[in-house]
Amino acid sequence: MAIARFWRENESRYNMQGKKCGVCQKVYFPARDMCPKCRRDSMGMMKKIQLTGKGEVISYSIIHDGLPEFHMQIPYTIAIIELEEGVRITGQIVDCKPDCVDIGSKVESVFRKLGEEGKSGVIHYGYKFKLI
Amino acid sequence: MSVGIVSYGGYVPYYRIEAGSIGAVWGVDGTARGKGLGIIRKSVPSPDEDVITISVEAARKAMKCCKVDPEKIGAMYVGSESHPYAVKPTGTIVAEAIRAAPNLTVADMEFACKAGTAGIQACMGLVSSGMIEYGMAIGADTSQGAPGDALEYSASAGGAAFLIGKKDLVAEINHTLSFTTDTPDFWRREGQMYPRHGGRFTGTPAYFKHINSCAKMLFDKMGTKSEDYDHAIFHQPNGKFPLRVGGAMGFSKEQLEHGLLTPIIGNTYSGAVPLALTNVLDHAKPGDKIFVVSYGSGAGADGFDITVTDNIKKHRKKKWQPLSELMDNFELLDYATYAKFRGKINMGGVT
Numbered sequence: 001m002a003i004a005r006f007w008r009e010n011e012s013r014y015n016m017q018g019k020k021c022g023v024c025q026k027v028y029f030p031a032r033d034m035c036p037k038c039r040r041d042s043m044g045m046m047k048k049i050q051l052t053g054k055g056e057v058i059s060y061s062i063i064h065d066g067l068p069e070f071h072m073q074i075p076y077t078i079a080i081i082e083l084e085e086g087v088r089i090t091g092q093i094v095d096c097k098p099d100c101v102d103i104g105s106k107v108e109s110v111f112r113k114l115g116e117e118g119k120s121g122v123i124h125y126g127y128k129f130k131l132i
Numbered sequence: 133m134s135v136g137i138v139s140y141g142g143y144v145p146y147y148r149i150e151a152g153s154i155g156a157v158w159g160v161d162g163t164a165r166g167k168g169l170g171i172i173r174k175s176v177p178s179p180d181e182d183v184i185t186i187s188v189e190a191a192r193k194a195m196k197c198c199k200v201d202p203e204k205i206g207a208m209y210v211g212s213e214s215h216p217y218a219v220k221p222t223g224t225i226v227a228e229a230i231r232a233a234p235n236l237t238v239a240d241m242e243f244a245c246k247a248g249t250a251g252i253q254a255c256m257g258l259v260s261s262g263m264i265e266y267g268m269a270i271g272a273d274t275s276q277g278a279p280g281d282a283l284e285y286s287a288s289a290g291g292a293a294f295l296i297g298k299k300d301l302v303a304e305i306n307h308t309l310s311f312t313t314d315t316p317d318f319w320r321r322e323g324q325m326y327p328r329h330g331g332r333f334t335g336t337p338a339y340f341k342h343i344n345s346c347a348k349m350l351f352d353k354m355g356t357k358s359e360d361y362d363h364a365i366f367h368q369p370n371g372k373f374p375l376r377v378g379g380a381m382g383f384s385k386e387q388l389e390h391g392l393l394t395p396i397i398g399n400t401y402s403g404a405v406p407l408a409l410t411n412v413l414d415h416a417k418p419g420d421k422i423f424v425v426s427y428g429s430g431a432g433a434d435g436f437d438i439t440v441t442d443n444i445k446k447h448r449k450k451k452w453q454p455l456s457e458l459m460d461n462f463e464l465l466d467y468a469t470y471a472k473f474r475g476k477i478n479m480g481g482v483t
């Protein structure tokens with residue numbers, strides 16, 4: 001199943017660890033081993049960077065008919081968030097009514113269950129966001 | 133040689149349900165029943181929260197408020213009776229999520245409502261012996277009461293983490309001791325969803341006997357009396373028991389105030405005394421003395437004599453978020469939504 005794939009990504013899902021290009025200083029999340037802009041110059045210059053998990057909502061959408069793993073939480077909000085480091089990522093906003101989220105809302109990451117492979121399967125964890 | 137709390141953090145989920153909303157479904161006056169138990173509302177975990185996520189939030193809060201490198205944590209013990217996995221320790225995921233892995237020992241603990249304080253004791257031993265520099269002890273639960281059962285008014289969710297060490301202590305643990313017997317007051321068999329309790333058997337021979345015996349041992353050992361302490365914390369399965377057990381020892385309402393959270397968040401089981409201790413530390417002044425006795429069914433009690441240090445002021449810097457902020461910011465649920473969130477609705481196998 002997907003156990004191995006999820007497991008390999010635990011470091012970025014659990015701890016929001018990205019990589020920063022030592023040449024142009026651009027931050028990548030998920031982490032990349034090479035900067036697409038600086039290409040060969042960035043080889044060996046990509047440094048691990050711990051993202052703060054803080055950012056701002058750029059765009060959002062309220063989901064009324066979501067994936068089966070989220071059906072307990074309908075309606076819920078999925079947002080594109082620009083983190084302080086300039087990276088844009090997608091994440092669920094939890095612990096608020098959907099109408100509380102706005103463009104420009106400040107958020108920070110929280111640690112939540114992302115899903116599970118049935119009642120007897122492995123549980124996946126990672127980041128979501130809450131309003132601050 | 134001193135050992136104690138280097139940093140701490142508590143976490144309570146965002147959702148709540150009031151006693152009145154629970155009673156309404158079962159045809160009883162829930163508000164009156166809540167009053168009898170000393171519980172106004174209790175916390176409810178979101179469907180994407182469990183003991184692992186609660187433990188991670190509490191542990192991260194503790195690590196944010198100190199300068200300790202997480203890789204220096206040599207042991208992690210998570211105490212709970214609602215670990216998400218029966219086999220695979222909660223602590224493995226928590227350790228990874230605070231970057232304490234891989235050079236540490238991890239084990240999950242279980243002793244009903246006192247598994248968290250048992251973890252503090254284990255960490256104290258390892259730190260005192262010099263085997264490890266820092267240990268992290270967490271008490272957290274997402275406990276359930278069977279629908280309509282008295283426990284449904286109290287069983288809630290939350291947890292707290294303590295970084296135990298020798299240097300830069302915010303609170304020194306002067307002494308700890310325990311009192312343990314074989315008492316079948318409350319239990320849950322493997323594979324059962326809800327715990328069972330021995331009705332009236334849960335009070336006098338269980339909670340009161342163990343807490344009183346442990347407290348007496350601690351007073352005798354330290355040569356102290358109730359008036360020597362600024363704060364007292366007792367396990368709180370409801371809002372009444374701690375006032376009764378503490379009152380009989382001579383503790384005033386003021387001494388018990390900051391350590392009594394059950395009326396507004398419910399009984400967080402393994403999280404109860406740990407969360408109460410974080411709230412007391414949030415309010416304490418340097419030099420304050422704290423008397424703590426936890427209780428776990430089965431049964432046992434752990435006592436702690438604690439002195440707050442000057443470092444508590446440093447702890448309350450930029451990244452510190454008092455527990456009261458999480459306790460005061462909540463959204464109320466109706467019973468139907470609560471039942472859905474807690475998996476009490478039979479989905480006919482479609483999960």
Ligand SMILES: [Zn+2]
Nearest residue numbers: 021024035038
């Ligand atoms: Zn670059």
